[in-house]
Amino acid sequence: FPSHDKLLNKTEFIVTDLPFYGNATIEVDFVGSGDVGVGSLVFGNPYRLGDINYGTSYKLLAGGVEDDSATMKLIDYRFTILNNQGGSTYRKLASVIGAPAVYFATENVDNGAMVLGFYLDSNISIDTPSYCPVSLSVKEVN
Secondary structure: OOOOHOOOOOOOOOOOOOOOOOOOOOOOOOOOOOOOOOOOOOOOOOOOOEOOOOOEEEEEEEHHHOOOOOOEEEHHHHHHHHHHHHHHHHHHHHHHOOOOOOOOOOOOOOOEEEEEEEEEEEEEEEEEOEEEEEEEEEEEOO
């Protein structure tokens, strides 16, 4: 688990290298002076979709006419899969429709490419005999 120094003043972080134990108990303690708290704590099994590419982007969308204070993050991931992974990638993406999940490009969440969100759309393009470029759009949970 990251050391205390690495978590100081972090607004979000992800840990993917916890050992797997069937009957594990995970305890989380928040200690400090002043305000210490958590907005969301999400546990789950990571699923690797592919190799992240340049071109992944995110944007901040402003609220509607009635509520200018509402915002939403929208991330467009670009990644590559092997040609023979198209069907399994399609099925995995289909399985998360309607369910919130944590999406991230790398464990370096300071690059902004992490979101707790919902699948919006995707495109798997069979462009070469070996690799397929994939786009995946995710909208933040509000």
